[in-house]
Amino acid sequence: RARGALFDLDGVIVDTAKYHYLAWKRLANELRFDFTEADNERLKGVSRMRSLDILLELGKFDIGEALRERMSILKDNWYVEYISHMTQDEILPGAREYIQSLREQGVRIALGSASRNAPLILDKLHITDLFDAVIDGNSVTNAKPDPEVFLRGAKSLGLQPGECVVYEDAEAGVEAAHRAGMKAVGIGTSQTLPEADYIISGLHELVGKSVLQER
Numbered sequence: 569r570a571r572g573a574l575f576d577l578d579g580v581i582v583d584t585a586k587y588h589y590l591a592w593k594r595l596a597n598e599l600r601f602d603f604t605e606a607d608n609e610r611l612k613g614v615s616r617m618r619s620l621d622i623l624l625e626l627g628k629f630d631i632g633e634a635l636r637e638r639m640s641i642l643k644d645n646w647y648v649e650y651i652s653h654m655t656q657d658e659i660l661p662g663a664r665e666y667i668q669s670l671r672e673q674g675v676r677i678a679l680g681s682a683s684r685n686a687p688l689i690l691d692k693l694h695i696t697d698l699f700d701a702v703i704d705g706n707s708v709t710n711a712k713p714d715p716e717v718f719l720r721g722a723k724s725l726g727l728q729p730g731e732c733v734v735y736e737d738a739e740a741g742v743e744a745a746h747r748a749g750m751k752a753v754g755i756g757t758s759q760t761l762p763e764a765d766y767i768i769s770g771l772h773e774l775v776g777k778s779v780l781q782e783r
């Protein structure tokens with residue numbers, strides 16, 4: 569029986585991808601090239617600096633380290649401005665209810681996100697209290713698909729990796745879960761997440777079910 573549940577943030581609990589998109593698009597437009605929603609798909613679950621590299625590659629920009637740093641700060645400032653207007657209504661359907669029900673069954677809960685803005689987002693959504701541990705981009709050195717974020721999550725919960733289940737919307741996150749020795753529930757489709765152990769379209773599908781049934 570799973571004793572711990574580790575949740576990715578963007579794409580699982582909230583759709584922050586749309587704000588990342590607005591901020592990256594703004595940066596691209598400042599640099600005089602376009603950045604589409606389809607391009608944005610490539611940035612989901614990817615770290616901030618890696619996202620910038622993908623963007624600059626699309627725009628055929630080759631820039632030095634100092635400028636790269638400044639661009640990532642510019643994008644982050646815009647992004648933080650967008651998400652600072654977020655409200656509780658933006659929690660994805662079923663997310664709060666499902667996590668709450670797991671808590672009531674005694675399952676320990678951790679966040680495992682690549683975002684350095686995760687604490688701010690949890691605060692805006694008023695769900696910080698749902699988590700026994702928060703592991704995010706501030707505490708992790710190796711980005712997904714490296715298993716570090718989930719291994720740290722299990723450790724913070726005082727559990728073995730094999731006792732934990734991961735909820736992820738990105739392929740790199742599913743791979744990270746497997747490399748950590750955990751099962752992965754994929755939020756998406758069998759086309760987008762072929763490696764996931766179980767596929768759902770969103771956490772609303774699991775409300776009323778136990779984590780047991782997913783294994």
Ligand code: B16
Nearest residue numbers: 577578612613616681682683684685
């Ligand atoms: P930040 P997740 C990820 O969140 C996003 O999916 C990804 O698009 C973003 O680049 C990354 O966080 C870093 O975010 O710039 O706020 O530190 O899916 O791991 O919760």
Ligand code: MG
Nearest residue numbers: 576578579613
């Ligand atoms: Mg995600």
